[in-house]
Amino acid sequence: MADAHTDHSGANHGSVGSYLTGFVISVLLTAAAFGIVMAHSFSPSGMLAAIAILAAVQIVVHLVFFLHMNASSEQRWNVMAFAFTIMTVFILVIGTLFIMHDTSINMMSR
Structure with a gap:
C-alpha cells in the first residue's frame, strides 16, 4: 500500500x-x-x-x-456498465448503418 x-x-x-x-x-x-x-x-x-x-x-x-478495470469483485459493476455501454453503442452504430444503407437503396431505385 x-x-x-x-x-x-x-x-x-x-x-x-x-x-x-x-x-x-x-x-x-x-x-x-x-x-x-x-x-x-x-x-x-x-x-x-x-x-x-x-x-x-x-x-x-x-x-x-x-x-x-479488472475481473475483481470490486470492479464487477464498472465492467457490467462498460459492457452495456459497448453493447448500446454497437447496436446504435449497426442500426444507423442499416438505416442509412436501406435509405440509400430506396432512393436509388427512383
Missing part, C-alpha cells in the same frame, strides 16, 4: 508504476501506428486493419492501466 493511492471509500487508484507502464505502452502503440502510416509498409486496407488492431489494444491498455 506504500505506492497505491486509496480514497476514503477504500477504492484503490493504482500506483505510479502502473501509470508509467500504461503511459509507456500507450506511447509505443501510438508510435507504432504513426510508423505504419509513415512507412507505407501495408496496402491501404492492411494499414486500416493494423491501425484498428492497435487502437483496440490501446483501448484495453487504457481500461486496465488508467481506469483500473
Whole structure:
C-alpha cells in the first residue's frame, strides 16, 4: 500500500508504476501506428486493419492501466456498465448503418 493511492471509500487508484507502464505502452502503440502510416509498409486496407488492431489494444491498455478495470469483485459493476455501454453503442452504430444503407437503396431505385 506504500505506492497505491486509496480514497476514503477504500477504492484503490493504482500506483505510479502502473501509470508509467500504461503511459509507456500507450506511447509505443501510438508510435507504432504513426510508423505504419509513415512507412507505407501495408496496402491501404492492411494499414486500416493494423491501425484498428492497435487502437483496440490501446483501448484495453487504457481500461486496465488508467481506469483500473479488472475481473475483481470490486470492479464487477464498472465492467457490467462498460459492457452495456459497448453493447448500446454497437447496436446504435449497426442500426444507423442499416438505416442509412436501406435509405440509400430506396432512393436509388427512383
